[in-house]
Amino acid sequence: MSGWADDPIGRLRSVEEKVAGVQSALGPGGLAAGTASADELVALTTELLEELDVDRHQDSDADAELLAALRVYRNAAFTFRKLAGSDPGSDPPLRAVCQAIIEQGHDHLQAYLDVRDEPR
Numbered sequence: 001m002s003g004w005a006d007d008p009i010g011r012l013r014s015v016e017e018k019v020a021g022v023q024s025a026l027g028p029g030g031l032a033a034g035t036a037s038a039d040e041l042v043a044l045t046t047e048l049l050e051e052l053d054v055d056r057h058q059d060s061d062a063d064a065e066l067l068a069a070l071r072v073y074r075n076a077a078f079t080f081r082k083l084a085g086s087d088p089g090s091d092p093p094l095r096a097v098c099q100a101i102i103e104q105g106h107d108h109l110q111a112y113l114d115v116r117d118e119p120r
Helices: 008-025 031-054 060-085 092-116
Strands: none
Touching: 008 031, 008 060, 008 092, 031 060, 060 092
16 A cells, blocks of 8 residues: 555645745745755655556545646746756746746645545
């Protein structure tokens, strides 16, 4: 049995912690500190996506939202790494894009939790 099946909420908390690290690093002077969180977020979301590919649940609506959240968070981490690798301050719009991507991930995660918690 996968780690996902054993502790889905714990795994999501780990994702949320990494996302929070990236999000807080979007502020002034935080890019260097957020790179580790972005790298960890890419690794964790990739691992979870691979596990979920093997260990599908029976609720396709919930699965779709969860997969979307993980993919969007991973894209936010890739965007952050691009931002962190650029000349500091050279791309303020990219910070806004990264923040918007994170917010989209939050929306998908909330939708997943809402669908998952609906009475059957």
